[in-house]
Amino acid sequence: AGRAVRAVRAMRAARGVALAAAAAAVALAVAAWRRARPVREVLFFPSRPCCIEALLAEAAEPGAPARPCPCPLPSGDTALSRLVRRLLSARRSLDLCIFSFSCPQLARAVQLLHRRGVRVRLVTDSQYMGLHGSQIGRLRHAGIQVRHDQHSGYMHHKFAIVDRRMLITGSLNWTTQAIQSNRENVLVVEDAEYVKAFQDEFERIWEEYNPANYSFF
Amino acid sequence: AGRAVRAVRAMRAARGVALAAAAAAVALAVAAWRRARPVREVLFFPSRPCCIEALLAEAAEPGAPARPCPCPLPSGDTALSRLVRRLLSARRSLDLCIFSFSCPQLARAVQLLHRRGVRVRLVTDSQYMGLHGSQIGRLRHAGIQVRHDQHSGYMHHKFAIVDRRMLITGSLNWTTQAIQSNRENVLVVEDAEYVKAFQDEFERIWEEYNPANYSFF
Numbered sequence: 001a002g003r004a005v006r007a008v009r010a011m012r013a014a015r016g017v018a019l020a021a022a023a024a025a026v027a028l029a030v031a032a033w034r035r036a037r038p039v040r041e042v043l044f045f046p047s048r049p050c051c052i053e054a055l056l057a058e059a060a061e062p063g064a065p066a067r068p069c070p071c072p073l074p075s076g077d078t079a080l081s082r083l084v085r086r087l088l089s090a091r092r093s094l095d096l097c098i099f100s101f102s103c104p105q106l107a108r109a110v111q112l113l114h115r116r117g118v119r120v121r122l123v124t125d126s127q128y129m130g131l132h133g134s135q136i137g138r139l140r141h142a143g144i145q146v147r148h149d150q151h152s153g154y155m156h157h158k159f160a161i162v163d164r165r166m167l168i169t170g171s172l173n174w175t176t177q178a179i180q181s182n183r184e185n186v187l188v189v190e191d192a193e194y195v196k197a198f199q200d201e202f203e204r205i206w207e208e209y210n211p212a213n214y215s216f217f
Numbered sequence: 218a219g220r221a222v223r224a225v226r227a228m229r230a231a232r233g234v235a236l237a238a239a240a241a242a243v244a245l246a247v248a249a250w251r252r253a254r255p256v257r258e259v260l261f262f263p264s265r266p267c268c269i270e271a272l273l274a275e276a277a278e279p280g281a282p283a284r285p286c287p288c289p290l291p292s293g294d295t296a297l298s299r300l301v302r303r304l305l306s307a308r309r310s311l312d313l314c315i316f317s318f319s320c321p322q323l324a325r326a327v328q329l330l331h332r333r334g335v336r337v338r339l340v341t342d343s344q345y346m347g348l349h350g351s352q353i354g355r356l357r358h359a360g361i362q363v364r365h366d367q368h369s370g371y372m373h374h375k376f377a378i379v380d381r382r383m384l385i386t387g388s389l390n391w392t393t394q395a396i397q398s399n400r401e402n403v404l405v406v407e408d409a410e411y412v413k414a415f416q417d418e419f420e421r422i423w424e425e426y427n428p429a430n431y432s433f434f
Contacts, residue, residue, distance in 0.1 A: 044414075
């Protein structure tokens with residue numbers, strides 16, 4: 001009977017250990033799922049007008065005391081400020097494929113990243129990059145690598161990839177008119193399937209638009 | 218000693234049952250994950266020219282014998298044929314928010330769904346819907362509900378929602394020029410977070426563009 005009692009005790013102990021192990025496994029799985037959970041955000045425009053000076057200043061000099069901006073715009077949470085925040089999160093690389101880029105605020109954010117040592121590559125459309133208000137000349141002047149198509153068809157993408165990890169894409173051209181007046185959407189995506197497909201597309205275009213391949217006639 | 222042996226046997230049997238249950242739970246979880254795994258696809262344009270007659274015929278009369286199309290275009294797997302297939306999968310509803318819609322092939326697919334009893338709602342841009350080649354008049358004439366903005370800003374979205382379940386969105390306007398000549402992207406998304414955000418945006422716009430709210434001056 002002593003052995004029977006010991007066997008039953010052993011069985012109970014084994015059950016306890018198994019339950020504890022199962023609980024620990026579930027807790028670990030939940031933690032891993034939370035950590036691995038990709039960012040998924042949708043921004044809709046038009047965006048309320050807002051001041052992004054504080055965002056840019058904080059990105060330029062992290063921790064510096066905030067100087068209030070004299071402009072009358074609020075600096076609240078808007079679609080534009082969210083977009084700028086996502087861009088400014090870049091630490092290593094920013095790959096841009098933008099059909100029409102004339103918004104000075106977004107150009108300043110890109111320049112700031114370039115100055116901070118982020119590797120910025122920019123692909124744009126040859127027919128739109130020379131239009132009045134285009135920021136492409138200014139970005140080139142600042143030393144940012146720019147490539148463009150030589151086709152009659154448009155390079156109509158409007159996407160950005162932050163650190164080869166986060167895709168920002170949608171209907172929005174980077175123009176003040178689009179940001180302030182149009183109905184537009186931007187998706188922020190970290191799911192690897194989407195990011196990889198767009199990164200591959202970027203590399204294809206970057207190579208195809210290599211100036212060594214331009215033809216002059 | 219007989220009780221001890223019985224207790225050990227009972228413990229072994231319990232362990233066997235627990236293992237079998239765990240294996241069944243894992244198998245069920247894997248099956249559920251596979252079933253629940255959302256569609257995630259990216260289409261890049263320009264698309265190779267292709268004939269979509271076979272796709273439209275199959276959607277119009279499922280199971281009918283295929284009649285070869287006399288046109289010289291191949292009917293292979295292209296970005297356009299994939300886009301059309303996704304649209305033709307609609308069974309109950311198709312909500313469209315399209316800035317510029319002049320591609321006759323996509324208009325035929327939408328008309329076909331309307332004839333098949335799918336509830337089609339279409340929002341478009343007031344300044345682009347009257348341009349040469351626009352398919353909006355034809356779709357309205359076919360009895361499809363169309364609403365448009367009254368703003369100076371553009372209704373610049375280019376998205377479709379199939380059965381309130383699948384989002385199709387990107388840079389692509391529904392024009393033959395864009396499909397055949399431009400660098401464009403389209404995402405196919407079933408992740409509920411994205412679909413819900415766009416469905417809500419669609420309902421907001423649909424209500425805002427209600428003709429009862431139009432002002433005439």
